[in-house]
């Protein structure tokens with residue numbers, strides 16, 4: 001199905017490898033750091049002004065909290081769009097997976113900064129690159145308080161008729177949101193009883209943090225394709241090679257919300273793919289280091305016509321994984337998403353299933369130390385960074401009253417009991433960049449440039465727009 005790259009393009013690739021152009025100084029942002037959503041917005045606006053001949057910034061829609069889902073279109077505007085191939089990068093559907101957003105933002109900057117090099121000029125002549133660095137800005141912003149996967153669809157977990165009425169709040173001033181346990185000063189860790197999450201008990205019901213700013217909806221289970229599907233094909237008991245890496249609760253259809261394609265962020269992305277023809281796309285994530293290709297909901301079936309592009313996507317995924325591994329020195333693997341763990345209604349099943357777009361979930365960062373001897377490819381493919389150790393802090397009843405301003409009786413504490421605050425690595429890393437994030441984002445940029453080249457330049461190759469989406 002795919003034609004070989006033209007000889008001309010191959011020669012240009014070789015020349016550009018001999019004369020490398022560094023994008024490390026792109027703009028003023030330091031990619032060793034984490035950036036706020038406001039910094040993303042100002043950076044994207046600056047790019048659209050500074051590189052107006054190749055960029056256009058527009059909003060795909062707004063979220064529950066009225067934040068914009070920004071899309072930066074990068075292409076040579078002097079050439080007719082109908083003569084170019086579309087490529088889309090959609091990052092940060094999961095709010096807390098901020099390294100994905102950083103990778104996409106860095107790539108937008110690098111494509112602009114390098115736009116006069118032979119390699120990137122050729123790309124901008126033959127392709128249109130659409131970059132959405134933050135698809136879930138509400139979840140992204142909330143993740144500076146505590147890593148938060150869902151969006152902020154108003155939710156009333158404590159049932160008091162007010163949404164988000166007991167949000168997580170740092171009440172002991174250590175900069176982290178802790179899980180709160182009751183117990184005595186000498187109670188062993190395993191015997192401490194979890195009672196909630198750090199908050200001043202805003203709703204005064206004696207339960208800490210029981211209505212946080214999080215909807216519980218996993219946007220990547222709500223696309224309008226095989227929505228809510230759970231049957232024999234997606235059952236890991238039947239597919240023994242399937243293995244959950246983040247726990248059964250978070251996989252398959254869990255967190256699917258109330259209906260398919262109804263969350264504003266998902267609606268915006270589905271509308272985008274109906275309006276702009278693209279031939280390849282990537283949904284950028286973190287949590288592991290891999291390139292995953294469809295299907296998420298079932299295994300590959302060579303006899304099914306719908307699966308005809310899967311061998312191509314498998315080949316591309318393996319190539320991209322190798323590029324990232326070679327550049328970052330961290331292992332990165334390729335797999336069919338379903339054999340990584342089965343889910344349904346993910347973005348890549350939607351884009352491939354509905355539009356025949358070659359679709360890839362790229363996961364750029366697996367936190368923690370790799371175990372090179374593990375039999376599990378996931379364990380062998382982590383970033384190799386030391387995560388902060390869990391911090392425990394005990395408060396007796398006097399401190400609970402005076403320092404935390406909480407009422408020990410309302411919390412049901414008995415004589416001699418106090419509160420244990422646990423700030424684990426997840427909590428301590430919220431809103432912070434892991435070491436070598438600058439290497440990570442540059443690695444993703446290199447992967448993206450190669451991903452673009454796996455599609456023929458100059459026009460529509462495989463995208464279709466079904467009648468029912470017109």
Ligand SMILES: [Zn+2]
Pocket residue numbers: 094097285286287
């Ligand atoms: Zn994710």
